[in-house]
Amino acid sequence: MIPISWYLLLSATLFCLGVVGFLIKRNLITIFMSIELMLNGVNLSFVAFAHQWHLVKGQIFVFFVMVVAAAEAAVGLAIIIAVFRARATLAVDRIDLMKL
């Protein structure tokens, strides 16, 4: 028997760790992983609130977030491969021009 706010606090902490990772990491792939971490943190609070209000739609929202995350991962990683072909580096400090 534990309060639901613990789950919400864990979710907020995961989200903030994702934001910190987005800020401090210098590798394109790791930055992308931080975004996934943020998505997972938000999903946890969706599930917690779905449990709180006994609503199924909260869980279905998580399902849709997963679908979007899968699509995002596929397209994002393809973009990363394209960037790597053009630049031969993954360090974001060196990918600072729109032009090739």
Place this chain on the structure above:
Amino acid sequence: MHLVLFIVFAGFCLAGALNLLLQSHPINSALSLVVVMSSLAVLYLLLGAEFLAAAQIIVYAGAIMVLFTFVVMLLNAGREERTLGSRAAKLLGFPAVTALLAVIATVILKAQGLGSVALSDPITTTEELSRVLFHELLLPFEVTSVLILIAILGAVALARAGDGERRVGK
């Protein structure tokens, strides 16, 4: 029992997330993200979401992370270089993130009427979930299949872009 399970897997979750930030090699970060996602699946089970727990393992810890590790290996990504990041990110970013966390935590802790979770709570079965999904939310569900199709086409088009340029060059 519930408390023990929550503390153990929330601890795994936070440790994995911290490890993701501290590791300098992308493959180590990817593997710690797998730990985070798998322990989140257990937390979903504790909250009574059995379908989501299975989907979390299959889609997130399985498919998406395989894609990540595959790309890390394909691009032969090495250790991250320690560069001085943008000064603005350090001066403004970290206080802003801390403030954000503090605000959210205060709101959550002060909220009234938040219930509690017990192991004896009824779980949401896949049947209930699919009944809502395929009756009320059929259109959004179909739209996501189009979204996935577009994502597949986009990924293929982006990954083949180099090929096309070479052909134009000839």
